[in-house]
Amino acid sequence: MSAASDPPTAAARVSLGLAAARRWPETEALRRHETLLALRGERVAWLVADGVRELLANAATYGALTCEAAELVIDPAVAVVTLRIQGNEFDSVQAATSSANRWLHRFDRMLRSDGVSWSWRREQGMNVIEFRLTGLRPDRGGDA
C-alpha cells in the first residue's frame, strides 16, 4: 500500500466558526473529511457532521455567540472526535433542543445504536463534547 492510500493517523483540527454553524457546505465537507471517514466509515462521518451542525446551529439560535471559536478535533489514534465550543450555553442548548424537537434525544439514540458513546463536560471555560468511536459497529451496506 502506498503512503498516499494509507489512512490518516495524525489528529486533524477543523475550525468551525459561527458562520459555519448554519452552513451546509461545511457540513458536507465534514461528511467527506478523510480523517473522519477513516475512523469508521461514511455512516458515522454523516452522523458526526450532522450532529455538529445541529449543535452549533442551536447554539447560535439560542445565543451562544461565542461558538464562533468552535473547533473539532478528530484523533484517529484513540478513535475520539472532540467538539469544543466556548461559552456556557450548552445547558440551555440541551434544554432547548430537547423541548423544541427532541433532536438531542434521537441524536443520542442514533449514536448509541451505532456503538458511539458521547459525553459533555466543562473544561477551562469550554464546552467539550466527546464522541468515542471505539465500540463502533462497522457500516452495514444500505442500512439506514
Add this chain to the structure above:
Amino acid sequence: MTSDWKRPGTVLVEALGEQFWRVSVSGNFHRDVEGPARDALVAAVRKVTGRSGLLIDLRDIVRIDSWGEWELTYLVEVFVAASGRVAVVSDEHRPHLLRGLLELLREYGESVLYGFDEAAARAWLAEEHT
C-alpha cells in the same frame, strides 16, 4: 451541489384516487432556506389533511435537518391521530440522509411504513380499504 444550499425545495401535493394524498418533497427542506420560502414550504405541508392515507415521497430530497424532520413528523402525527396510515418512500442509495426522521417515525409503530418501493407503499396504503 453545495452552492444551492439555501435555495428552497418544492412540496408537491397530489390526490391518489379519492382516499389518499401524495406529498413529494424535493431539494432543500431545512431551517436555513430563506424565510418566506420556508414559510411557504411549511404551509404546503400543513394543508394536507382530510384523507385516510398519505404517501410521503422523499426520493428527491437533497438536504433535511431536524427542523424539516419535525415538520414532516407533524404531518405524520395528523394522519396517525385520525387513524390514518402513512407510507414514506426514500432513495435506497442515500441511506444516511433520513436517519433522524426514521428515529422519529419509529414512535408510530405499524401506522407508518418506510421503504424504497413506491408501488409497495401504495399497495400497503390500499390494504385497509380492500
